[in-house]
Amino acid sequence: MLPWNQIDTVLLDMDGTLLDLHFDNHFWLQLVPQELAKQRAITVAQASKLVEEQYASVAGTLNWYCLDYWRDTLGLDILALHRDLVDRIQMRQDSMPFLQGLEQAGKLRILVTNAHPDNLQLKLEHTELRRGLDKLISSHETGYPKEHPEFWLALFERFQLEPARCLFIDDSEPILAAARQAGVGFQLGIKNPDSKKPHKHFSDFPSIDDYHLLLDDLLAGG
Template identity: 25%
Template sequence: MIEAILWDNDGLLVDSEALFFDLTRKAFERAGYLLDSMYWGVEYLGNAKHSSEIARELGMPSELAGRVIEERNEAFLQCLENPVPLLPDVFQTIGGLSGRVRLGLVTGSPRDKVERMHRDNGLLGYFEVIITDDDIAFPKPHPEPYLKALERLGLEPGKCLAVEDSRRGLASAHAAGIPCVVVPNYLTRIQNFDQAYAVEGRVSGVLKHYDALSLKESDL
C-alpha cells in the first residue's frame, strides 16, 4: 500500500522554473548570448548542468559568465519578494490527498527559497517531511534526497510514490527504488521519461495512480 507521496517543488508545484529560465535567458541576452528553451530544458533541467557550464558551452568567457549569473541570481531573489504562482490543480490535489496519505516535499532548492515561494499559499503545512538542498550532500539525480525522505518517514521505497517534472528528478527517485509519476512542464516536456511509472499532463493525474495502487493492494 502506498503510505506516502513525495513531491518535487520547482516546476511541479510552483511555476518557478519558468521564472528562473526567463531571468536567465534575459541575462544571457543582455550579454550577447542566445539561450534556447529546449537546450535549457535538456541540459539544465534534465542533465543537471550548472548555469556556468551552459554559459561556457555557449562560448561565454568565465569572468563574464560569473557576472551574468550573479545578476540573474539577484534578480531571482527580488522576484521571490512576490508570490510565485502555483501550477494548475496543485492546491486542490494536495488538499484532496491530505489526511488520506502522508505527504513529503523533496526539492533541490534551499529551504529559505522554498519558504519564500510558499509563504503566502499555505501549501507547506500539508507536508510532514520537507527535504531541501540544505539537508543533503548530493543533489538530484543522486538518490540521497529521496533516501533522506524515506529515512525521516520511516518507510520503505515500495510504500511511497514520487512525483517529478524532470528526468533529473525521475532518476533520483528511480535510483532510490521509488516509483515515480512525471508531470512535465513546458520546459521539461521534451525529456525522456522511460523510467517513469506514468506520465501525466496535470498534477491531478496523480490521484488516479494513487487510487489504483491503493485498490490493487486492498485486493491482495
C-alpha cells in the same frame, strides 16, 4: 494508474511539479543573462552563451541549484533578483486540490526539492504551498542533489520511510530514474512543468498533465 493502497507517502518535487516552472525558466534563461549583459557591458546573446556554458558545466550537481554558487560565479545578487520577480511565482492550478486529496486519503506529503533553502523559503512565503505539505527537505541539507543515491538514503533515514511504499512525482526523467534506483516503489512524471512550453515526453515512466486525473482513484483508495 496508481495502486494507492500500496502507497503511504508521496514525495513531491517543487519547481515544475507543484509550482509552475515558468518562473525559473524566465529567471535563469532571460533575466540572469540580461543582468549579466548590463554588468559586463556585453550583448544579451553573449551573456546567454556564457551562462548556458556555466550551467552545463555543473548540471546534475548541487552547485547547479545553489544560489550562493551562482552569486559567486556570476557576480550577481541572485536572491535579490529572485525577490524582484516574486509576483511571477505561481502554483500549478491543480496542485492544491491534489495535495488536499492526499491529506484526505491519509497520505504523508513530503516536499523533496533541489532548491536552495533561501529559494525554497521565498517560494513558501509567496505561495500557499506550505499548507499543503506535512514535511519538507532541501537536498542542500544532505549535501547531495536528488540525482545522487546518497540523497535518497538521507531522505529515507530522516523521515523513517519505507521506500517501497513511496510515490515520487517529478518533472525530470533522470531524477525519477535516480529515485527508482534508490528503491522508491512508484514514480510519476509531470508532462507540463512550464505552462508556457509544450508538453514533455517521458519514455520510461507513467506521466500526467493534470493531477485531477488522479483524484477519483486516490479518494476511492486505489
